[in-house]
Amino acid sequence: DTEVTQTPKHLVMGMTNKKSLKCEQHMGHRAMYWYKQKAKKPPELMFVYSYEKLSINESVPSRFSPECPNSSLLNLHLHALQPEDSALYLCASSQQGVHEQYFGPGTRLTVT
Amino acid sequence: GESVGLHLPTLSVQEGDNSIINCAYSNSASDYFIWYKQESGKGPQFIIDIRSNMDKRQGQRVTVLLNKTVKHLSLQIAATQPGDSAVYFCAEKDYGQNFVFGPGTRLSVLP
Numbered sequence: 018d019t020e021v022t023q024t025p026k027h028l029v030m031g032m033t034n035k036k037s038l039k040c041e042q043h044m045g046h047r048a049m050y051w052y053k054q055k056a057k058k059p060p061e062l063m064f065v066y067s068y069e070k071l072s073i074n075e076s077v078p079s080r081f082s083p084e085c086p087n088s089s090l091l092n093l094h095l096h097a098l099q100p101e102d103s104a105l106y107l108c109a110s111s112q113q114g115v116h117e118q119y120f121g122p123g124t125r126l127t128v129t
Numbered sequence: 130g131e132s133v134g135l136h137l138p139t140l141s142v143q144e145g146d147n148s149i150i151n152c153a154y155s156n157s158a159s160d161y162f163i164w165y166k167q168e169s170g171k172g173p174q175f176i177i178d179i180r181s182n183m184d185k186r187q188g189q190r191v192t193v194l195l196n197k198t199v200k201h202l203s204l205q206i207a208a209t210q211p212g213d214s215a216v217y218f219c220a221e222k223d224y225g226q227n228f229v230f231g232p233g234t235r236l237s238v239l240p
Contacts, residue, residue: 021172048226057137059218059230060173073226107172116161116222120172 021121023108029127032098038124040091040108049091050118051083052107060107066091067113098128137216139235148206152219152231155200159221162195164204165230168215176204176217206236214238 021042030036040049048067052060065073066085080102082094091108105125109118142148154162160181165173177188179195179202186193192205202219219231 059233065226117175122172
């Protein structure tokens, strides 16, 4: 199984809502990543988990809260988002110390 | 030809021709350089990588060239096919887990 799955595929939320994005992989990868991608732009790294511990946080606002409950799951909790947070949120995983990342299809988020 | 402007740079090539996609990077300390392909509605897909101590690496129909003197990376695709149409990103990685993607180039394969 070389697949990274993300749910939901699409999400529309108001600025006062709380929602969560979910990512799952069963490749035994111990590094997992969240990226944000705006239209016609490259993915921007938000968070990196290594062995379920947050190792990189690229100065992301606190309205985004990552969680890694176990080595296969990665969540991104969303609260009080702004319309400019609307984007494609991509999850990826890789073997620890290896740079070949496997990406999920992303969650298309719209904040109204 | 290639066009650069307010929109994503686009490279148009005839089917069967070779494609060359270029990328400039900024961090001299980057350890690995990676090329990704992103098709519409999908996440990026790993194509090929090259370590900073190499200057050329070949895969199936693809070759990556690295010129550290001018901080330049290129991806060559041989015999370009319609299925190669996508946005291509280069990415650089430092000795940690920090990946930085370049702006991307849209490859359009003409019949």
